[in-house]
Amino acid sequence: MKRYLLILLAGAFISQGCNHVADHLSNETAGNEKKSDDFYHYSIWTALVNKVYDGNLTVAEGKTKGDIGLGTFNGADGELIMIDGVIYHVPSTGVVEIANDSTHIPYLNATFFDKDYSYELSGQLNYDTVRKMIQQHFPSRNYFYAFKIHADFDSLKLGSLYKQDKPYQQGLDVLMPNRPKFDHGPVSGTMVGFYCPDFIGDINVAGFHLHFLSDDKKIGGHVMEFKGHQFNVEMDKLASYHLVLPEATAFDTVNLEKKFQYGKK
Numbered sequence: 074m075k076r077y078l079l080i081l082l083a084g085a086f087i088s089q090g091c092n093h094v095a096d097h098l099s100n101e102t103a104g105n106e107k108k109s110d111d112f113y114h115y116s117i118w119t120a121l122v123n124k125v126y127d128g129n130l131t132v133a134e135g136k137t138k139g140d141i142g143l144g145t146f147n148g149a150d151g152e153l154i155m156i157d158g159v160i161y162h163v164p165s166t167g168v169v170e171i172a173n174d175s176t177h178i179p180y181l182n183a184t185f186f187d188k189d190y191s192y193e194l195s196g197q198l199n200y201d202t203v204r205k206m207i208q209q210h211f212p213s214r215n216y217f218y219a220f221k222i223h224a225d226f227d228s229l230k231l232g233s234l235y236k237q238d239k240p241y242q243q244g245l246d247v248l249m250p251n252r253p254k255f256d257h258g259p260v261s262g263t264m265v266g267f268y269c270p271d272f273i274g275d276i277n278v279a280g281f282h283l284h285f286l287s288d289d290k291k292i293g294g295h296v297m298e299f300k301g302h303q304f305n306v307e308m309d310k311l312a313s314y315h316l317v318l319p320e321a322t323a324f325d326t327v328n329l330e331k332k333f334q335y336g337k338k
């Protein structure tokens with residue numbers, strides 16, 4: 074009798090457990106199918122600083138690592154921005170195109186965006202004030218965050234990169250101050266990107282790193298400065314970091330001696 078009761082009880086617990094798992098899974102897969110809550114990172118920031126501009130990740134593979142993201146293309150050929158699973162290329166001309174699946178990527182940050190927090194920021198704001206306000210919404214500054222931020226911009230300064238020829242002469246610390254810059258506005262669009270805590274060191278950009286794509290998908294690039302209003306911020310807290318080092322000749326042999334940090338705190 075006692076044994077029978079125990080079995081019955083165990084049965085009750087198991088079925089309860091199963092129901093719970095089923096509920097949990099249906100929540101997680103509700104809407105679009107969720108593949109991972111990782112911050113996927115191909116290569117490291119300091120590799121770009123030390124001229125590792127060639128990787129062997131393809132655009133087609135990159136799209137399996139997330140549905141939002143940012144980075145660049147082999148040869149430091151402009152800016153990469155991924156939104157809704159599409160990878161866009163903004164070359165030094167500033168004209169947005171959809172990247173070819175076979176194009177190679179030396180550096181990528183990506184995640185399957187899974188909104189944990191959302192809020193509006195109102196008033197006339199610039200990049201500094203938006204960063205400060207977003208940090209006030211962080212539940213903690215010790216995690217990674219991914220963002221989708223839609224806004225109406227009165228003015229927006231975007232940057233790209235000039236494609237480099239081999240053998241590469243300049244690190245990103247030199248390319249960035251001399252990058253092609255574009256002044257736009259008024260324009261509506263979405264910024265996507267990431268925040269990394271300072272402890273990330275030389276592995277990634279410490280602070281905020283955002284790329285932009287306009288609603289009409291004609292204008293894009295690396296976000297440098299802006300003024301705007303009606304900021305709709307969606308935030309995904311990421312506690313898992315998936316670092317993949319490029320198994321490419323350029324990375325095999327590089328001496329990662331040069332240091333340069335860029336992040337917008």
Ligand SMILES: [Zn+2]
Pocket residue numbers: 143144152282283284295296
């Ligand atoms: Zn960038």
